[in-house]
Every structure is written in C-alpha cells, then in structure tokens.
Amino acid sequence: MSLDLSHTKFDEMLRRSAMDFMRGDAPKRVVEELLETDIGMSEGMWKKMADLGWLGILIPDQYGGALNSMTAAGVVLEAMGTGPLPGPYFSSSILGTRIVLEAADESQKEEILPGIVDGRRVLTLAMIEADYTWEPETLSTRALLTEAGFVMDGIKLFVQDAAAATHFIVAAVTEDPATLSEFVSLFIVPAASRGISVKRLPGFLSGRTFEVTFKGVEVPGSALLGNRENGRRALEAAIMKSIPLLCAYKVGGCQSILNMALEYSRGRVQFAKPIGRFQRVQDMIIEIANHADAARWATYEALWKQDVKGFDPESIHLAKVLASEGYWQACTLGHQVFSGLSYSMEHELSFHTRSSRSLYDYFGDPGFHRRKLGKILLN
Amino acid sequence: MDFSLDYTEKQESFAVEVRKWLDENLPDDLIPIRDVCKMSGDQWLKRREFTKKLGRKGWLYPGYPREYGGGGLTPEYTYVLVEELSAREMALPPLYDMGILASPAILAFGTEEQKQRMLPPMFKGDVITWQLFTEPEAGTDAANQQTNALRSSREKDYFIISGHKVFVGSFPSRPEQMYVLTRSDLDAPRHQNLSSFVIPGDLPGIKVLPLDLFTLSTFPAVSGVTGANVEGVKHSVFFDDVKVHESCLIGKEGQGWMVTNATLEVEHGGGRGGVVRKNYMAEKFLEICKTDPVISRRLKNNPELTDSVVEIYIGSQVERLLNMRNADGKGAAYGGPQLALYSKMFGTRFVSHMARVLGPYAYTQDEKYALAEGIFEVGQRCGICLAPGGTPEAYKIGISRALGIGR
Numbered sequence: 001m002s003l004d005l006s007h008t009k010f011d012e013m014l015r016r017s018a019m020d021f022m023r024g025d026a027p028k029r030v031v032e033e034l035l036e037t038d039i040g041m042s043e044g045m046w047k048k049m050a051d052l053g054w055l056g057i058l059i060p061d062q063y064g065g066a067l068n069s070m071t072a073a074g075v076v077l078e079a080m081g082t083g084p085l086p087g088p089y090f091s092s093s094i095l096g097t098r099i100v101l102e103a104a105d106e107s108q109k110e111e112i113l114p115g116i117v118d119g120r121r122v123l124t125l126a127m128i129e130a131d132y133t134w135e136p137e138t139l140s141t142r143a144l145l146t147e148a149g150f151v152m153d154g155i156k157l158f159v160q161d162a163a164a165a166t167h168f169i170v171a172a173v174t175e176d177p178a179t180l181s182e183f184v185s186l187f188i189v190p191a192a193s194r195g196i197s198v199k200r201l202p203g204f205l206s207g208r209t210f211e212v213t214f215k216g217v218e219v220p221g222s223a224l225l226g227n228r229e230n231g232r233r234a235l236e237a238a239i240m241k242s243i244p245l246l247c248a249y250k251v252g253g254c255q256s257i258l259n260m261a262l263e264y265s266r267g268r269v270q271f272a273k274p275i276g277r278f279q280r281v282q283d284m285i286i287e288i289a290n291h292a293d294a295a296r297w298a299t300y301e302a303l304w305k306q307d308v309k310g311f312d313p314e315s316i317h318l319a320k321v322l323a324s325e326g327y328w329q330a331c332t333l334g335h336q337v338f339s340g341l342s343y344s345m346e347h348e349l350s351f352h353t354r355s356s357r358s359l360y361d362y363f364g365d366p367g368f369h370r371r372k373l374g375k376i377l378l379n
Numbered sequence: 380m381d382f383s384l385d386y387t388e389k390q391e392s393f394a395v396e397v398r399k400w401l402d403e404n405l406p407d408d409l410i411p412i413r414d415v416c417k418m419s420g421d422q423w424l425k426r427r428e429f430t431k432k433l434g435r436k437g438w439l440y441p442g443y444p445r446e447y448g449g450g451g452l453t454p455e456y457t458y459v460l461v462e463e464l465s466a467r468e469m470a471l472p473p474l475y476d477m478g479i480l481a482s483p484a485i486l487a488f489g490t491e492e493q494k495q496r497m498l499p500p501m502f503k504g505d506v507i508t509w510q511l512f513t514e515p516e517a518g519t520d521a522a523n524q525q526t527n528a529l530r531s532s533r534e535k536d537y538f539i540i541s542g543h544k545v546f547v548g549s550f551p552s553r554p555e556q557m558y559v560l561t562r563s564d565l566d567a568p569r570h571q572n573l574s575s576f577v578i579p580g581d582l583p584g585i586k587v588l589p590l591d592l593f594t595l596s597t598f599p600a601v602s603g604v605t606g607a608n609v610e611g612v613k614h615s616v617f618f619d620d621v622k623v624h625e626s627c628l629i630g631k632e633g634q635g636w637m638v639t640n641a642t643l644e645v646e647h648g649g650g651r652g653g654v655v656r657k658n659y660m661a662e663k664f665l666e667i668c669k670t671d672p673v674i675s676r677r678l679k680n681n682p683e684l685t686d687s688v689v690e691i692y693i694g695s696q697v698e699r700l701l702n703m704r705n706a707d708g709k710g711a712a713y714g715g716p717q718l719a720l721y722s723k724m725f726g727t728r729f730v731s732h733m734a735r736v737l738g739p740y741a742y743t744q745d746e747k748y749a750l751a752e753g754i755f756e757v758g759q760r761c762g763i764c765l766a767p768g769g770t771p772e773a774y775k776i777g778i779s780r781a782l783g784i785g786r
C-alpha cells in the first residue's frame with residue numbers, strides 16, 4: 001500500500017507562506033474592509049500575490065507562469081478561504097486561466113496569459129443569465145458575425161468580480177451562416193468596451209455579483225477564443241476542473257469556523273461552565289467538524305485525481321456536494337454556537353456566512369451535482 | 380372536532396366593525412415592512428400614530444382588562460382583530476413594543492398603584508417599552524446579572540443602577556421606557572439576588588449605542604405578517620449611576636427571578652392563546668414557484684427540487700397545526716416552547732431549501748431581480764438568527780422541565 005495522505009515538503013512550505021500572508025497581509029480588519037468594496041482586493045495585495053507567483057499558479061512556464069500541481073494550488077486556496085479573502089483570484093487565476101487554456105489558440109494564450117501572471121489582466125466569466133442554470137444550452141446572449149468581427153447583445157447576471165475584471169470571458173451564442181447551426185462560443189472582451197455596463201447586485205449575502213449588460217458591443221474576430229464550435233466543451237471542462245479549487249477555498253472556511261467555535265466554546269462561560277461542556281453545544285461543534293472533514297478529504301482526493309489521473313468527474317461532483325453543503329451548514333451551526341455575538345457584521349463568522357451563501361450555487365448547487373453523480377453511478 | 384377557522388356569527392359582526400374602523404383609521408401610505416434592518420423615520424412615525432389609535436380604541440392590548448386601558452376582549456374576538464389586521468398586512472403590535480412582556484409582569488407582581496400608573500400609557504400606545512435582560516455575561520444564563528441596582532446610601536427610597544446591557548431595543552435609538560433585570564444584592568444566593576424594574580428611558584446616566592447587526596429578528600418573526608417585533612436596530616445600553624425611585628421596582632426586592640420567569644414563559648412561546656399565525660413567506664414561496672417563469676422552469680428542469688418545495692410545505696403545515704393546537708389551549712405545559720423551537724428550527728431548514736430552489740435569487744435585493752419584493756433575502760438572514768427571545772437550547776431546557784425529564 002502506497003497510501004500517504006501528507007502534503008509534500010514543497011506544499012507544506014507553500015501552506016506556511018500562504019498562512020503567513022493571511023496573517024500578515026489579510027488579517028480580519030483587512031478582510032472586513034475588502035468585503036465592503038466592489039473589487040474585494042487592494043492593488044498592493046494583488047501585486048504581492050503576483051510577486052509570490054500565485055497569479056500564475058496554473059499557467060505553464062512558456063507563458064511566464066509558475067505552473068503547479070492542483071494540490072499545491074489547493075493549498076493556496078484553502079489558506080485564502082480561512083479569511084475568507086475576497087477578490088478576483090479564483091475568477092482570474094483559476095477559472096479564467098483554465099478557460100483560456102482549454103479554449104484559446106496558441107497565439108491567444110501568448111497574448112493573454114502573461115498579463116494574468118503579472119496581474120495586469122483580470123479575467124472573469126460572464127455566462128449565467130436571468131434564466132438561471134449552469135447548463136449552457138439556454139443562453140440568450142448572442143454574438144452576431146459582422147465583417148469586422150462580432151456584435152454582442154445580452155444581459156449576464158450573477159457575474160462574479162465584474163468590477164475587478166479588466167476582461168470578461170463571455171459565453172454567447174453564434175450561428176454558422178452556412179449551416180444555420182448554433183454554438184455556444186467564448187469571447188474575450190475588454191471590460192472597458194463601448195456598450196458594456198456593470199451594476200452590483202445589492203444584498204448582504206449576494207457576494208460580489210453583478211449584472212453585466214452588453215449592448216451592441218463590437219469586438220474583432222480575434223476576440224473569439226479558439227473556434228466557434230469548441231466553446232461549450234471548453235467551458236464545461238474548465239468549470240469542472242476548477243471546481244476542486246473552489247472546494248479547497250470552502251474547506252479553509254470550514255476549518256476556520258471549526259477553530260473559532262472551539263476556541264469560543266472553551267472561553268465563553270454560562271451557568272458557571274464553559275459552554276463547550278454542554279452536550280448540546282458539543283453536538284453543534286462535532287457536526288461542524290464532520291462537515292469540515294468530509295469536505296476536506298473529498299476535496300483533497302479530487303485534487304489528487306486531477307494531478308495523477310486527469311479529469312475525474314465523479315470525484316469532482318462528490319467534492320462539490322460536500323464542500324458547498326458543508327460550508328453552508330458549518331456557518332449555520334457556528335451561529336448557534338456563538339449566538340448573539342455572531343450576528344454582528346463585524347464578526348468573522350458573518351464573513352463566512354456571506355461567502356458560504358454567495359458561493360453555494362456557484363457552478364451548480366449540491367442538488368445539481370447530486371443529479372450528475374447519480375447519472376454516473378447508475379450508468 | 381372542527382379545524383375550520385371560519386368566523387361564527389358573533390365574530391363576523393365584530394369583524395364588520397373592525398373592517399369599518401380599519402377603513403377609517405389605517406393610513407393608506409403605511410408600507411408593509413419587508414426588511415427588519417431597515418426602518419425609515421417617516422414610516423416609524425406613521426406606525427406610531429396608528430399604534431396610538433389602536434391603543435385609544437383598546438385594541439393594542441385587546442385581551443387585557445378594560446380598567447387599565449386594555450380591550451377586555453375574549454380570545455375569540457382578539458382572533459378576529461388579528462385576522463383582520465393581517466389581511467391588511469398589519470401585525471399586532473404594529474411595531475416593536477416589549478410592553479407585551481412587561482405588562483403581564485406588572486399585572487402579576489405590581490402594586491395596584493403601579494398598575495394604574497404604568498399600564499394605561501402602555502395599553503393606550505403612549506409608551507413603547509424596551510426589554511433589557513441580556514448582558515455580555517448574561518445571555519442564556521439570564522440570572523447571571525452583573526448590572527447592579529443597589530439601594531442608595533443617602534436616599535433610601537432610591538436605587539442606583541450601573542451596568543451594561545446588549546442586543547436590546549428598537550428604532551429609533553431613543554428609549555421611552557425600559558423593563559430591566561438587575562442584581563440588587565451582592566451577597567444573596569443565585570436567583571434570590573435579582574430585582575426587576577420598569578423605568579423611564581430618559582433618566583440621567585443612560586447611554587444608548589446602536590449595534591451593527593445583519594439580522595434583528597428570527598424567522599418566525601418575519602415569516603408571518605411583518606411588523607410585530609420589527610426592531611430596526613439593536614443597541615448596547617450603558618447605565619452609569621442611574622438614580623431610580625423604588626416605585627419602579629416590580630415585585631419585591633429580590634423577587635426579580637420570579638418576575639423574569641413569568642416573562643420568559645411568555646417570551647418562550649407561552650401565553651399565545653387565541654392567535655393563529657400564518658406563514659406568509661411559505662405561501663409566497665409556493666406562489667413564486669408556480670408563477671415565476673424562471674423559477675418554475677428551474678423546477679421543471681431539476682425534478683429533485685420538488686422535494687424542497689414539499690419540505691417547506693410540510694414544515695409550514697406542522698407549524699400551522701401546532702399553532703392551532705396552542706390557540707385552542709391543547710398545547711399542554713410544553714406546547715408553547717415546543718412551537719417556538721419548531722418555528723425557529725424550521726427557519727434554518729426553510730432557508731436551505733429555499734436556496735436550493737431559488738438559487739442566487741434567494742439573496743438579491745435588486746429592484747429588478749428580487750422576487751416577492753425581497754422578502755426571501757430577509758428570510759435568508761433571519762432564518763439563521765436563533766438568539767432573540769432565547770436560544771433553541773433554552774427552549775429545550777424549558778420543554779424538558781415541562782415534560783418532567785429536566786431540571
């Protein structure tokens with residue numbers, strides 16, 4: 001048996017530096033301030049993340065990146081999740097990067113990826129629309145072929161990190177003029193293009209999500225990532241491969257909630273006893289630990305499978321179900337442990353509650369992934 | 380056995396009277412409260428005016444004795460009044476007023492002089508009362524009071540109150556009257572060292588600081604007709620040597636725990652006889668599932684979501700049945716806290732099922748995209764708010780006692 005569930009020395013070093021970064025550069029006070037901003041990130045912090053090589057963690061050397069294993073990237077995201085550190089890191093350096101790697105042709109990669117590595121370019125995906133679903137078949141945003149390129153019209157909804165993005169990756173329907181068949185195609189569009197407007201969606205639990213309107217937005221033919229036909233496949237592959245890293249972020253969140261609940265239950269005294277002595281409170285904390293550990297090991301395995309076996313949908317769906325549900329429930333249980341205090345907007349637990357809610361559905365809620373898992377199991 | 384809530388003939392003729400009165404007295408420009416954390420000064424004043432009108436009519440505290448300004452109505456008429464108000468999206472009381480907790484204590488433990496002095500202004504809606512029990516070190520353990528109310532050494536008929544209360548009060552941050560639990564004896568054993576006071580809110584030495592909370596109410600408080608228990612804001616209150624006359628003491632010195640227990644029993648779900656609450660949010664949710672094009676398509680394409688719709692329905696039905704049972708006095712000793720516990724915990728389940736079905740629409744307050752005027756977003760925040768009025772564990776302690784299996 002070659003079983004060994006420890007991280008490599010390198011990954012452990014990475015974890016230490018990521019946790020040092022969180023303690024030094026992103027302590028509670030900073031996270032709290034960032035949560036209130038539309039961008040969720042400061043220039044200085046973004047620069048530091050570039051210097052640490054994190055922005056290019058999935059980008060091969062030939063494009064200036066510092067390509068690492070998924071497990072290593074998971075270490076960084078898990079650390080960020082403990083904050084939880086907001087901002088476009090996941091949108092740009094994980095999902096955006098992955099879409100470019102899956103969809104773009106060589107010259108586009110050379111053009112786009114170095115900018116992600118040094119932080120000049122910030123990508124985010126604009127896919128979802130009012131008719132909310134993570135199956136891309138019902139998109140209504142269209143990109144019409146013109147002589148100069150394409151013209152885009154449509155409204156994207158619940159777009160993450162739109163205010164931070166320098167470029168949107170837009171999923172839009174195109175039509176082949178010869179056969180009249182339709183495709184979901186991907187475009188890279190500068191956020192400053194004429195005809196784009198961005199509005200943040202208000203709501204304490206809605207995270208940094210936006211409505212992005214494309215009205216007669218003209219883009220050159222070179223904005224089409226790869227070819228017209230491959231958009232859907234690339235999008236689905238990129239999303240699936242990014243999910244384990246989103247899960248790692250949630251695992252960090254769960255662990256952070258467990259730590260704070262444990263600490264509080266030892267110090268908070270009611271009826272002349274630390275509340276941790278009450279079995280009802282113990283039940284809450286044990287349940288948080290169960291959620292955290294289930295999410296953690298499913299996520300680690302999904303990352304590992306991607307590292308050694310490539311694409312493995314079963315492990316990805318499993319991790320997503322456990323991490324989304326676990327993070328949500330850990331927050332609810334955490335509020336039960338802390339009671340009154342934790343409903344303050346300044347309380348760290350409330351940061352996690354906001355993040356667990358706004359990320360619950362991201363890439364499909366647990367029901368969606370259960371259904372996919374069911375299909376695989378019964379096949 | 381009869382589960383019907385139809386009015387009897389006598390109730391119907393009272394309902395006619397209530398409707399006519401509401402037509403004349405309920406202002407048209409009162410906006411139903413959607414978000415417990417938001418309350419405009421203008422709307423609060425309008426509610427306040429309406430509260431006074433109800434008070435003058437005896438309908439603010441309809442079940443209380445007429446001699447003190449209550450309505451003297453039996454539960455079957457109180458039921459009609461609450462029904463007719465909620466048909467117009469108005470709750471009773473129309474705004475936060477913990478006189479509903481203080482008045483039973485005054486009635487049970489106050490002197491005749493106190494009843495005559497304190498109750499009429501409360502029942503007529505002239506005075507709004509804040510409940511000040513919780514302290515940083517006294518949450519579930521409410522008996523662990525650190526706020527001292529000690530006899531003044533110079534003027535023996537005065538107490539001096541010093542201490543710090545948290546999570547209390549409502550909008551606006553200007554208390555009118557306070558129902559305060561204190562420690563009045565530093566040496567007496569636990570539970571025999573406390574005293575209760577009802578005091579004016581503007582005494583010298585009282586300082587009120589608003590808190591930044593993201594939710595102010597529990598799920599049961601916002602899933603029915605909104606309005607009652609709508610706080611708008613909660614506070615820390617500091618007492619710095621506040622001089623209080625002994626005529627404000629409710630019950631005898633050292634009897635505070637007895638007075639408080641009578642109150643907590645009401646707060647933990649007792650004393651709700653006659654009122655049948657409807658789960659407005661569950662009804663709205665089902666309606667949106669059927670009528671909203673995006674959500675109904677989502678349900679069609681994701682058959683597993685039907686389970687969540689049904690779970691919400693089932694929970695709201697159990698809640699309704701327990702409510703009717705209590706209203707008809709069939710709840711036994713544990714029925715009050717059992718219903719309170721059920722409703723709170725149902726809130727935590729409601730919000731996760733709702734999130735599954737509505738996706739990110741469950742969290743948005745956007746004018747264009749919010750469903751049902753944003754009430755689901757409010758529900759999302761309140762569904763995880765279990766502390767106000769006691770934690771579920773506090774209810775469980777009460778239920779176990781009533782069942783004869785707990786201390």
Ligand SMILES: Cc1cc2nc3c(=O)[nH]c(=O)nc-3n(C[C@H](O)[C@H](O)[C@H](O)COP(=O)(O)OP(=O)(O)OC[C@H]3O[C@@H](n4cnc5c(N)ncnc54)[C@H](O)[C@@H]3O)c2cc1C
Binds near residue numbers: 511519
């Ligand atoms: C929005 C809001 C509004 C409020 N409004 C008011 C108000 O108007 N007036 C007022 O006086 N107070 C008010 N409160 C305070 C509320 O009553 C307290 O928060 C509540 O009683 C719990 O106290 P705590 O927060 O100190 O939690 P703690 O008592 O510290 O509880 C922490 C955890 O320990 C558990 N626990 C404690 N003791 C036991 C035990 N013996 N057995 C098992 N488990 C136990 C609790 O259930 C909880 O899970 C409000 C609170 C909030 C959040």
